[in-house]
Amino acid sequence: MLVEPPALPEPRGPLSAAVIGSLRRSPEILPPVEVTDPYGEDLQLALYCLYELHYRGFAGVDEDLEWDPALLTVRRAMEQVFLGALRDDVAPSDGTAAAVDAELESLLVEPVDARGVSHHLRRDGERWQVREYVAHRSLYHLKEADPQAWVIARLDGPAKAALVTVEHDEYGAGDPDRMHAHLFAEMMRALELDATYGAYLDAAPAATLAEVNLMSMCGLHRSLRGALVGQFAAVELTSSPGSDRLVRAMRRLDLPDAAVEFYAEHVEADAVHEQVVRRGVIAPLLAAEPALAADVVFGIRASGLLADRFGDLLLERWAEDRSALCHPLPDAPEHRAAS
Numbered sequence: 001m002l003v004e005p006p007a008l009p010e011p012r013g014p015l016s017a018a019v020i021g022s023l024r025r026s027p028e029i030l031p032p033v034e035v036t037d038p039y040g041e042d043l044q045l046a047l048y049c050l051y052e053l054h055y056r057g058f059a060g061v062d063e064d065l066e067w068d069p070a071l072l073t074v075r076r077a078m079e080q081v082f083l084g085a086l087r088d089d090v091a092p093s094d095g096t097a098a099a100v101d102a103e104l105e106s107l108l109v110e111p112v113d114a115r116g117v118s119h120h121l122r123r124d125g126e127r128w129q130v131r132e133y134v135a136h137r138s139l140y141h142l143k144e145a146d147p148q149a150w151v152i153a154r155l156d157g158p159a160k161a162a163l164v165t166v167e168h169d170e171y172g173a174g175d176p177d178r179m180h181a182h183l184f185a186e187m188m189r190a191l192e193l194d195a196t197y198g199a200y201l202d203a204a205p206a207a208t209l210a211e212v213n214l215m216s217m218c219g220l221h222r223s224l225r226g227a228l229v230g231q232f233a234a235v236e237l238t239s240s241p242g243s244d245r246l247v248r249a250m251r252r253l254d255l256p257d258a259a260v261e262f263y264a265e266h267v268e269a270d271a272v273h274e275q276v277v278r279r280g281v282i283a284p285l286l287a288a289e290p291a292l293a294a295d296v297v298f299g300i301r302a303s304g305l306l307a308d309r310f311g312d313l314l315l316e317r318w319a320e321d322r323s324a325l326c327h328p329l330p331d332a333p334e335h336r337a338a339s
Contacts, residue, residue, distance in 0.1 A: 003056075003197075005056045005057045005058050005059045005061075005197075005198075006052075006056065006058060006059065006196070006197055006198025006199070006201060007058065007059050007198075008020055008023060008024065008049070008058045008060075008061065009045060009049070009201045010202055011045070012042050013040075013041060013043075013045075014042065015033060015035060015042045015046045015078075016041075016043075016045040016046040016049070018030050018046075018074075019046040019049055019050060019071070019074065020046075020049060022071065023049065023053075023058060023061045023065060024061070030070055030071075030073070030074040032077070033074060033077040033078050035081060038081045038084070039082075039085065039206060039207070039210055039309065040206055041205065043078055043081065043082065043206075044082075044209040044210050044213060045209060046074075046078060047078045047079070047209075047213050048201070048209045048212065048213055048216075050071055050074075050075040050078075051075075051212075051213060051216035051217070051220070052198075053066040053071075054066060054216070054220065055143055055146060056197060056198070079217055079221075082210075082213065082217065083217065086214070086298075086302045086305065087298070089305060090298060090301040092294070093293070093294045093297035093298065093301075094294075095293050095294035095297075096293055097286050097290065097293055099294075099297055100282065100286060100293050100296050100297055103230075103296075103300050103301070104233065104278055104282070104300075107233075107234060107237040108237060110241065115315070116242075116311050116315075117133060117310075117311045117315065118242040118243075118245040118246050118249070119245060120315060120318070121133065121245065121246060121249035122245040122246070122248045122249045122252070125253070126253075127253050127255070127331070128329065128331040128332055128333070129314075129318055130191070130246075130249060130250060130253060130255065131191050131193060131329055131331065132323060132324065132325060132332065133314065134184075134188060134191055134193060135188075135193055135203065135204075135325060135329060136200070136204060136208045136310075136324070136325070137184075138184065138188060138193075138195075138199070138200055139198075139201065139204050139208055139209065139212050140211065141180070141181060141184040141262075142184060142185060142195075142197050142198075143181065143197075144170060144180045144181045144184065145167050145170035145171060145181075147212070147215035147216050147218070147219040147228075148163075148170075148215065148219060148228065148231075148232050149167055149219075150219035150220060150228075151163065151218075151219055151225050151228045151232075152164060152167070154222050154225040155225070155281075155285065157284060157288065158280065158284035159229075159280070159281050159282075159284045159285040159288065161280075162276050162277070162280025162281045162284070163232075163277075163280075163281045165276055165280070166232075166236070166273050166276055166281075169272075169273065178265075180262070180265070180266075183261055183262040183265055184262050186258055186261065186262070187258065187259045187260075187261065187262040187263075190255070190256040190257075190258035190259040191255065191256075191259050193329075200325070202326065202327060203325040203326050203327040203328075204325070204326070205313065205325065205326055207306070207309045207310040207313045208310060210306050210309070210310075211303075211306045211307065211310055214231060214302060214303065215228070215231060218231055218299060224295065224299075225292070225295075226285075226289075226292030226293075226294075226295025226298075226299065227295045227296070227298050227299030227302065228299060229277075229281060229282060229285060229292075229296055230296040230297060230298060230299025230300040230301075230302075230303070231299040231300070231302070231303040232277060232281075232299075233277045233281075233296070233299075233300060234299070234300045234303040234307075235303065236273040236274050236277045237274045237277070237278070239273075240266065240267050240268075240274065243263040243264075243266035244263075244267045246263040247260055247263045247264050247267060250263070282296060321333045322334065
């Protein structure tokens with residue numbers, strides 16, 4: 001199958017306009033990074049575009065720009081703004097292994113009155129909301145496990161071996177048809193969505209992009225390897241029950257079996273990964289590098305903060321019977337009301 005890189009998105013402000021303009025042309029001296037909202041559309045889109053140079057790139061963009069000094073300089077400035085905001089907004093940790101254990105235990109306990117996107121979809125979600133949720137999540141799941149793969153070379157011994165075991169499963173254990181990214185694309189097609197890599201970048205709001213940007217930022221910086229392991233742990237420890245609720249939502253809505261398979265796979269796989277990440281990756285990592293404990297907790301909490309921002313956006317818009325995408329899908333209420 002011929003693989004084509006995605007098209008560049010439309011800018012959402014002066015910073016993303018400058019970055020995207022530089023990608024379309026030869027890089028120029030870029031303006032200073034002056035933003036009022038570190039989680040806003042302009043910065044998050046600009047940062048996403050620069051990180052994407054390390055994945056599939058963009059159609060018509062010179063591959064050598066991945067390491068262009070001017071682009072790396074402005075990316076670093078944006079990262080400092082984003083990372084600074086996360087550190088300000090995330091409660092600090094005392095940096096002990098006990099704090100990591102407590103944080104991991106908290107991920108395994110759901111409150112009785114738990115709310116969230118998967119809870120809503122299981123109980124009351126509509127077909128258009130399931131499709132929209134999948135479109136949002138495609139920004140990560142079509143590259144699933146790629147950001148975390150960068151940390152492999154930054155680990156050693158048992159922690160590295162265990163993380164590679166999880167990654168091996170994410171990539172289908174050698175079977176390309178069982179790769180999680182492939183299963184996600186099959187789900188998209190079953191839901192009549194565009195499964196082309198990057199197809200919904202223009203439609204994805206900042207809250208969607210920020211979650212992927214956190215993974216990319218932590219994966220690309222050795223100094224954030226502990227945070228990347230924490231982020232990965234947060235995903236693996238919470239994925240199984242959330243995936244089960246999404247399976248139930250899709251079956252309640254009588255969606256095709258091909259749409260259900262991706263999340264059904266995660267119910268079982270991530271229940272196993274939970275233990276591997278906790279005991280096989282984090283425990284030996286902290287035994288070898290105890291100073292990383294605070295970073296692991298930061299990664300877990302930062303991931304939770306951004307996941308909550310994303311979930312709150314969707315639930316708020318859906319409560320108003322509106323799409324949370326920048327460009328709503330054809331079956332969203334906005335389009336139905338206009339027809």
